[in-house]
Amino acid sequence: MVIQAAIKTGAGAFDQLDPPDPELFLDCIHCGFCLPTCPTYLLLGNEMDSPRGRLSLIRTASEGKIGVSDSFVRHMDLCLLCRACETACPSGVKFGFLMEAARGQVERQHRYPAAEGRFRQLLLNTFTDIGRLRTLTSLLRWYQRSGLQRLIRGSAILKRFGRLGKMEALLPEIADPRLYALPEVTPAKGQRRGRVGLLLGCVQRFFFPQLNAATARVLSENGYEVVAPKDQGCCGSLLIHEGDRARGKELARQTIDCFERAGVDAIAVNAAGCGSAMKEYWDLFQTDSAYTKKASAFSTKVRDVSELLAEEPLRGALQPLNLTVTYHDACHLAHGQKIRQQPRTILKTIPGLRFVELRESDFCCGSAGVYNLLHPELAQQLLDRKIERIMETGAEVVVSGNPGCSLQIEKGLRERRLQIRVMHPVELLDWSYRGVER
Numbered sequence: 133m134v135i136q137a138a139i140k141t142g143a144g145a146f147d148q149l150d151p152p153d154p155e156l157f158l159d160c161i162h163c164g165f166c167l168p169t170c171p172t173y174l175l176l177g178n179e180m181d182s183p184r185g186r187l188s189l190i191r192t193a194s195e196g197k198i199g200v201s202d203s204f205v206r207h208m209d210l211c212l213l214c215r216a217c218e219t220a221c222p223s224g225v226k227f228g229f230l231m232e233a234a235r236g237q238v239e240r241q242h243r244y245p246a247a248e249g250r251f252r253q254l255l256l257n258t259f260t261d262i263g264r265l266r267t268l269t270s271l272l273r274w275y276q277r278s279g280l281q282r283l284i285r286g287s288a289i290l291k292r293f294g295r296l297g298k299m300e301a302l303l304p305e306i307a308d309p310r311l312y313a314l315p316e317v318t319p320a321k322g323q324r325r326g327r328v329g330l331l332l333g334c335v336q337r338f339f340f341p342q343l344n345a346a347t348a349r350v351l352s353e354n355g356y357e358v359v360a361p362k363d364q365g366c367c368g369s370l371l372i373h374e375g376d377r378a379r380g381k382e383l384a385r386q387t388i389d390c391f392e393r394a395g396v397d398a399i400a401v402n403a404a405g406c407g408s409a410m411k412e413y414w415d416l417f418q419t420d421s422a423y424t425k426k427a428s429a430f431s432t433k434v435r436d437v438s439e440l441l442a443e444e445p446l447r448g449a450l451q452p453l454n455l456t457v458t459y460h461d462a463c464h465l466a467h468g469q470k471i472r473q474q475p476r477t478i479l480k481t482i483p484g485l486r487f488v489e490l491r492e493s494d495f496c497c498g499s500a501g502v503y504n505l506l507h508p509e510l511a512q513q514l515l516d517r518k519i520e521r522i523m524e525t526g527a528e529v530v531v532s533g534n535p536g537c538s539l540q541i542e543k544g545l546r547e548r549r550l551q552i553r554v555m556h557p558v559e560l561l562d563w564s565y566r567g568v569e570r
């Protein structure tokens with residue numbers, strides 16, 4: 133009670149723990165340029181589910197004219213945090229920072245209905261804990277290898293399991309992690325360019341271990357010594373995205389310390405959501421004097437792997453890949469990190485590969501962290517739109533730089549029985565280096 137009273141002295145409806153910064157929401161000039169780019173506004177047609185409407189709610193709450201009510205929470209929750217509004221905004225409103233801070237307030241001040249609260253906690257506790265994910269993925273591997281998944285998917289039983297059934301639908305084929313175990317240090321080939329840390333991620337590590345192995349090989353081929361510290365955990369991005377800033381900061385501190393100990397020149401990330409959050413640790417720790425400087429130094433070292441590889445011409449001999457490929461811009465790469473050209477440049481460098489642009493490539497696929505599990509109906513509408521666009525391209529491979537998007541798009545392709553593969557740009561580059569095409 134004492135702590136609650138002490139922190140409840142912030143602006144208006146907000147407590148003083150990282151409230152949304154008025155200097156940021158006052159940048160909004162209400163022009164409305166962001167509205168046509170906002171997926172939730174396009175789907176729901178409601179001003180309060182647009183960037184401008186949400187900013188207005190945050191401002192009004194900050195002035196104490198409204199509270200953190202059920203309605204306020206609903207409009208904050210329905211935001212995908214895709215940040216398409218930031219790309220469209222002529223006034224440079226930092227919407228992502230504001231929404232994350234607003235969700236921090238929701239997390240502390242709002243009580244979800246019991247079942248909803250338990251489901252949210254289940255997701256956040258599972259997808260940010262390496263030990264739990266390890267156990268879960270071993271069980272899921274058994275479920276797939278035993279033939280049980282085929283039986284269950286062939287029946288209508290999953291429909292009875294509500295959200296758990298929807299989670300099952302997202303499951304990719306889980307590889308044996310032992311096949312892709314990475315050494316702690318992969319030496320550089322040829323003249324050494326530097327020493328980079330590799331973020332193994334959570335979903336990435338267990339659902340796409342082949343991608344981490346490919347990333348280490350490609351970086352090594354390009355002259356980087358790759359360090360994958362064994363003691364690294366979750367970067368906290370999902371928790372920050374969902375408003376659990378206290379736990380998100382704890383994981384961020386551990387990530388900063390871990391890569392500081394590794395003594396690396398840069399940190400390579402192959403998951404857009406993680407990279408975006410890590411590049412913004414500097415903001416997260418602005419009021420934590422013990423970590424302000426460390427977080428800023430860390431953030432300047434973070435690079436998406438495509439960004440790092442595009443800094444200099446690619447090395448080594450690339451073999452032709454006879455594939456037609458299209459590219460989906462993950463929101464946290466295109467809008468969050470402003471990285472659009474680098475993955476395309478990599479793909480277009482691969483001989484034989486035919487690149488086809490995707491219409492609305494930077495429109496959210498509905499994945500958005502755990503949004504597709506919390507708001508499956510809206511997410512499905514966005515996924516359907518994405519799959520229609522992919523089908524227009526005639527591509528055999530759709531490329532994405534974020535594991536959440538990959539899972540979501542794979543699910544959409546499976547639903548329509550489309551034989552289109554989903555890959556990361558670095559996996560295709562790795563195939564080209566190794567002369568393999570599966």
Ligand code: SF4
Binds near residue numbers: 171181
């Ligand atoms: S982050 Fe995305 S969903 Fe949220 S307001 Fe901006 S454009 Fe709309």
Ligand code: SF4
Binds near residue numbers: 160162167183220225
């Ligand atoms: S585009 Fe920017 S300034 Fe214009 S309404 Fe949207 S957030 Fe406000």
